[in-house]
Amino acid sequence: MFKGLVGWFHKLGSPPYFDTFAARWSTWCYIAALPLFGFGLWQALAVVPADYQQGDSFRILYIHVPSAWMSLFVFGLMAFYSAIALIWRIKLCEILAMACAPIGAAFTLITLLTGSIWGKPMWGTWWDWDPRLTTELILLFMYLGVMGLYGAIDDRRAAARAAGLLAIVGVVMLPIIRYSVVWWNSLHQGQTIRVFGESSMDSSMILPLWIMVLATKFWFVGSLLARARADNLRREVGKAWLREKLEKSA
Amino acid sequence: MTYFKYVALAYAVFFVVLAWDFIVPRLQIRQQLREARARLTRASRGSAAAVDEELSR
Numbered sequence: 001m002f003k004g005l006v007g008w009f010h011k012l013g014s015p016p017y018f019d020t021f022a023a024r025w026s027t028w029c030y031i032a033a034l035p036l037f038g039f040g041l042w043q044a045l046a047v048v049p050a051d052y053q054q055g056d057s058f059r060i061l062y063i064h065v066p067s068a069w070m071s072l073f074v075f076g077l078m079a080f081y082s083a084i085a086l087i088w089r090i091k092l093c094e095i096l097a098m099a100c101a102p103i104g105a106a107f108t109l110i111t112l113l114t115g116s117i118w119g120k121p122m123w124g125t126w127w128d129w130d131p132r133l134t135t136e137l138i139l140l141f142m143y144l145g146v147m148g149l150y151g152a153i154d155d156r157r158a159a160a161r162a163a164g165l166l167a168i169v170g171v172v173m174l175p176i177i178r179y180s181v182v183w184w185n186s187l188h189q190g191q192t193i194r195v196f197g198e199s200s201m202d203s204s205m206i207l208p209l210w211i212m213v214l215a216t217k218f219w220f221v222g223s224l225l226a227r228a229r230a231d232n233l234r235r236e237v238g239k240a241w242l243r244e245k246l247e248k249s250a
Numbered sequence: 251m252t253y254f255k256y257v258a259l260a261y262a263v264f265f266v267v268l269a270w271d272f273i274v275p276r277l278q279i280r281q282q283l284r285e286a287r288a289r290l291t292r293a294s295r296g297s298a299a300a301v302d303e304e305l306s307r
Contacts, residue, residue: 229275237289
């Protein structure tokens, strides 16, 4: 079993095999994400009752919280891939790490914007230099830094190594963001949803949240594979396997 | 629905950013494949010209 998995991983490292794999599974992941988004949003907007204090504005939670979780998860994954790429020099891990950055930046941007939109009616302001908001903004800058560094160096492999190092150093931000509401006085609310243990949110409001979390995960994998495929093609543009593939498809 | 415009704006932001995330890699893949096809065409034209020259000698 383990031997088979290692064999498959080695096979996945082959650019032609990865191209076929990414093209197929990216589409399936998007197809899995769409009905989940549809069902989750229908539940979030039409089925779940309004909050007794926040009214319907709390419905923003169903896009804000999954995006915030994804912003942290994607950064952690990017650093993980970068570490593997730096230690074992696996090209596929460089590609996957760098493909994580724009997706993570997109989720961080959604988190900041939807949080700001939610903050206006609830806190009376679009923005506050609150620890949670500020650290999340720094996370966005770190994603942009990784993307900028990767784009600034011509040699793709050297660029991925430099940007990967920045991602690894940036991991220190993740616990700071996570515990910012505990360590400092914050306008942002504390933890209300727990994976393990009882959430302080009513159980009738939880289901759409988990559906949206699952949908964003599928979306992320679909987008990751599509972006990694694009980068793989860019690196392999003059190679024989791609010529043969195009000749066959013509 | 209370706070309708805030909820609508937040969901619009969500969908616009995800739409961007969906479209951009597709455009990049298309561009790379187009570039690879152009290289292939140039290479086949080049080899055809070389064969023509050889025959004319």
